[in-house]
Amino acid sequence: MDTKLGQPEPEPMESRNAMNADDDAKWLEWVSRQFETIAGEDREIDLQEFKTALKVKESFFAERFFALFDSDGSGTITLQELLGALNLLIHGNTTDKLKFLFQVYDLDGSGSIDPDELRTVLQSCLKESSISLPEEKLDDLTLALFESADKDHNGSITFEELREELDNFPEVMENLTISAASWLKPPSSKKRPQMPRFLTSAYWHNNTGKLAVLAAYIGVNILLFTLAALKYQASGASLMVARGGGQCLNFNCSFIVVLMLRRCLTWLRATWLARVFPLDQNVEFHQLVGYVVFGFTLIHTIAHVVNFVRLSQLEDSPFQFWEYLLTTRPGIGWVHGTASLTGIVLQLLILIMLVCSCSFVRRRGHFEVFYWTHLSYIWVWVLLIIHGPHFWKWLLAPGLLFFLEKVVGLVLSRMATLCIVEVNLLSSKVTHLVISRPSFFHYKPGDYIYLNIPAIAKYEWHPFTISSAPEQEGTIWLHIRSQGQWTNRLYNYFKASDPICFGVKRLTQSLKFRRSQRKLQETKIHVLGAHSANTAQGVVATSTENTVQLMNYTSEKLPQQNKEDLIDYGKEREEKVFPQLNENHRFCNIKCYLDGPYGTPTRRIFASEHAVLIGAGIGITPFASILQSIMYRHQKRKRSCPNCHYSWCENVKGDEMKLKKVDFIWINRDQRSFEWFVSLLTKLEMDQAEEEPGAHFLELHMYMTSALGKNDMKAIGLQMALDLLAKKENKDSITGLKTRTQPGRPDWGKVFGKVAAENKGKVQVFFCGSPALAKVLKSHCEQLNFRFFKENF
Numbered sequence: 001m002d003t004k005l006g007q008p009e010p011e012p013m014e015s016r017n018a019m020n021a022d023d024d025a026k027w028l029e030w031v032s033r034q035f036e037t038i039a040g041e042d043r044e045i046d047l048q049e050f051k052t053a054l055k056v057k058e059s060f061f062a063e064r065f066f067a068l069f070d071s072d073g074s075g076t077i078t079l080q081e082l083l084g085a086l087n088l089l090i091h092g093n094t095t096d097k098l099k100f101l102f103q104v105y106d107l108d109g110s111g112s113i114d115p116d117e118l119r120t121v122l123q124s125c126l127k128e129s130s131i132s133l134p135e136e137k138l139d140d141l142t143l144a145l146f147e148s149a150d151k152d153h154n155g156s157i158t159f160e161e162l163r164e165e166l167d168n169f170p171e172v173m174e175n176l177t178i179s180a181a182s183w184l185k186p187p188s189s190k191k192r193p194q195m196p197r198f199l200t201s202a203y204w205h206n207n208t209g210k211l212a213v214l215a216a217y218i219g220v221n222i223l224l225f226t227l228a229a230l231k232y233q234a235s236g237a238s239l240m241v242a243r244g245g246g247q248c249l250n251f252n253c254s255f256i257v258v259l260m261l262r263r264c265l266t267w268l269r270a271t272w273l274a275r276v277f278p279l280d281q282n283v284e285f286h287q288l289v290g291y292v293v294f295g296f297t298l299i300h301t302i303a304h305v306v307n308f309v310r311l312s313q314l315e316d317s318p319f320q321f322w323e324y325l326l327t328t329r330p331g332i333g334w335v336h337g338t339a340s341l342t343g344i345v346l347q348l349l350i351l352i353m354l355v356c357s358c359s360f361v362r363r364r365g366h367f368e369v370f371y372w373t374h375l376s377y378i379w380v381w382v383l384l385i386i387h388g389p390h391f392w393k394w395l396l397a398p399g400l401l402f403f404l405e406k407v408v409g410l411v412l413s414r415m416a417t418l419c420i421v422e423v424n425l426l427s428s429k430v431t432h433l434v435i436s437r438p439s440f441f442h443y444k445p446g447d448y449i450y451l452n453i454p455a456i457a458k459y460e461w462h463p464f465t466i467s468s469a470p471e472q473e474g475t476i477w478l479h480i481r482s483q484g485q486w487t488n489r490l491y492n493y494f495k496a497s498d499p500i501c502f503g504v505k506r507l508t509q510s511l512k513f514r515r516s517q518r519k520l521q522e523t524k525i526h527v528l529g530a531h532s533a534n535t536a537q538g539v540v541a542t543s544t545e546n547t548v549q550l551m552n553y554t555s556e557k558l559p560q561q562n563k564e565d566l567i568d569y570g571k572e573r574e575e576k577v578f579p580q581l582n583e584n585h586r587f588c589n590i591k592c593y594l595d596g597p598y599g600t601p602t603r604r605i606f607a608s609e610h611a612v613l614i615g616a617g618i619g620i621t622p623f624a625s626i627l628q629s630i631m632y633r634h635q636k637r638k639r640s641c642p643n644c645h646y647s648w649c650e651n652v653k654g655d656e657m658k659l660k661k662v663d664f665i666w667i668n669r670d671q672r673s674f675e676w677f678v679s680l681l682t683k684l685e686m687d688q689a690e691e692e693p694g695a696h697f698l699e700l701h702m703y704m705t706s707a708l709g710k711n712d713m714k715a716i717g718l719q720m721a722l723d724l725l726a727k728k729e730n731k732d733s734i735t736g737l738k739t740r741t742q743p744g745r746p747d748w749g750k751v752f753g754k755v756a757a758e759n760k761g762k763v764q765v766f767f768c769g770s771p772a773l774a775k776v777l778k779s780h781c782e783q784l785n786f787r788f789f790k791e792n793f
Contacts, residue, residue, distance in 0.1 A: 102159050252296065436474070441476070700739040722734070
């Protein structure tokens with residue numbers, strides 16, 4: 001077969017993606033401009049320029065595409081050659097695109113693809129999608145695809161056999177493209193302007209409570225401003241505005257405290273008020289009130305400055321403008337005339353707090369800046385009490401609650417000496433902490449705590465979601481990704497420490513460790529001899545090659561087996577309960593303090609009928625706890641007949657769990673990120689192994705965004721091979737789960753459409769991840785009348 005691009009075969013007009021004359025002219029002009037940008041003065045594209053423009057990770061594909069684009073074999077691509085190739089890829093029919101794909105895989109141009117050629121292409125596909133697999137697995141992928149496509153078993157794949165194999169993937173050929181190169185794609189037509197989301201009926205229907213509270217909040221501010229301004233009608237407009245703004249500041253500077261009473265809000269989430277008021281949006285409202293405070297501060301200050309100018313210009317004025325503004329001589333204010341000076345300081349403090357609380361500070365590794373500047377609220381309150389004669393009355397009730405919360409938190413955090421007893425340093429700089437759990441520490445799935453580790457920073461408290469289930473006794477788990485200064489110090493602290501004996505009493509800890517190891521050996525013998533005991537508590541927190549083994553803490557019966565099987569079982573138990581230390585897994589005894597737990601929107605999950613849990617990256621941490629607890633409760637209500645082995649689920653009394661179906665969607669950038677919780681997901685799949693495939697209570701959906709999709713020429717072969725091998729081995733080659741990892745990002749329209757079609761009950765979507773993705777998900781949920789909840793700290 002000719003290894004160069006030919007002319008596209010004719011195709012019926014109704015099946016072509018034809019462009020009209022105007023669009024075709026615009027496209028031709030656009031391609032010509034792109035060509036001149038890449039080619040330069042010689043008006044020809046060489047291989048290096050082609051590689052740079054294509055932006056592919058693996059040069060193999062750039063070289064193959066270049067050879068096919070260069071139809072005359074001159075070593076460069078002219079404008080006409082480029083137009084011919086793009087015309088085929090963009091306007092060509094399915095056969096044209098398939099021939100191009102076949103030529104990419106046919107390395108020697110023999111007209112057929114042998115196993116070694118296929119392996120070479122698949123190896124480059126893996127690198128292009130940032131997937132790392134052992135050589136043996138690559139061989140398995142190659143053979144799976146080759147044996148499926150080689151219909152006549154003659155040792156090679158012909159064009160017709162490839163076409164027949166691709167008939168099993170009809171959605172692939174419809175949009176076959178070469179991605180990652182914007183200059184190979186025609187400019188997209190401009191979308192019609194859409195109505196802003198907040199003006200749609202779906203938005204108003206799904207945000208009734210939030211909008212009602214917002215309207216009430218605006219109404220209160222308008223009322224307070226009006227009443228205060230009317231009292232000073234005789235004093236001029238500037239003073240009326242100043243007094244109105246001041247009264248609104250009294251209200252907002254005290255109301256902003258109410259929104260951060262975490263302990264009170266956690267308690268209120270368990271009451272009927274949670275169904276009326278948007279308690280889950282307390283952080284958003286806190287931010288909104290912060291901006292309102294700054295706005296009223298400007299209004300209040302400007303109005304007073306205008307008033308000072310007016311007073312200083314009066315003929316009988318005893319003071320000049322600067323004296324009104326910068327001194328206590330005019331006697332303005334109820335504490336020694338300090339209103340002007342305290343007002344200036346307050347303006348600066350509020351501005352600093354506002355700037356340092358912006359997302360570009362908090363989310364770019366400068367959380368400490370946000371944390372320490374936000375502590376200025378103490379000085380703001382003190383200055384406000386001095387500045388305004390009535391502010392203390394507004395602050396009295398919320399301030400007292402805030403003070404009591406702080407005292408209770410301080411007392412509870414010091415009631416028991418907590419220690420970090422085990423550390424696992426995972427991939428992507430994630431630190432897994434195992435902390436001793438006091439008997440009085442009770443929490444719900446998805447709750448978060450504030451953590452203080454004096455060895456890292458004596459006075460800093462940082463919020464983290466608890467990743468272990470409440471049913472797990474003895475320890476609490478946290479998974480912390482290194483993003484800022486404190487989290488990086490935490491990771492580096494344990495990375496640099498001695499695996500066994502770090503701390504001030506090195507020899508003492510070494511002796512304790514050796515003795516504990518001897519006890520473990522004795523316990524192993526006891527476990528093997530405890531066959532008659534019939535039970536063993538599952539205390540599991542191990543790491544094998546940086547993968548966390550997250551397990552449900554349920555009783556585990558020792559099987560009635562012969563001696564040889566019992567020894568094998570003992571070895572398996574040894575691997576779980578008595579892990580071997582490595583450089584990333586260590587025991588320790590580091591003092592820490594916890595403040596919490598505090599509730600989140602995820603507490604509503606067990607009152608849902610159909611819950612959709614979506615985690616992006618480390619955003620899985622709240623769902624790690626929830627998934628374990630869900631499966632614990634699901635197994636608890638599961639019953640089976642001892643005779644026919646028919647199984648069913650009993651209804652749980654009260655609000656313990658109303659769930660009928662759970663969909664868990666995990667989106668990760670790369671392959672290594674799945675290592676954090678893949679063992680938990682494996683265990684969850686095992687718990688459902690006996691259920692019918694279509695009747696699973698929990699469904700997993702995994703997405704890897706760095707992997708190219710099935711409609712990309714650089715990945716189609718790999719994705720086909722992964723599908724075939726997954727069906728053959730009944731597990732995914734990337735994660736080892738039974739659930740197939742999907743390439744690219746989810747098509748949320750299709751995902752939520754499938755959820756709605758299942759009709760399992762009222763759908764509630766819970767998300768933890770980036771704010772940008774949260775907006776997309778919320779928009780889809782509003783269109784389908786799904787309730788949407790986002791994790792906030």
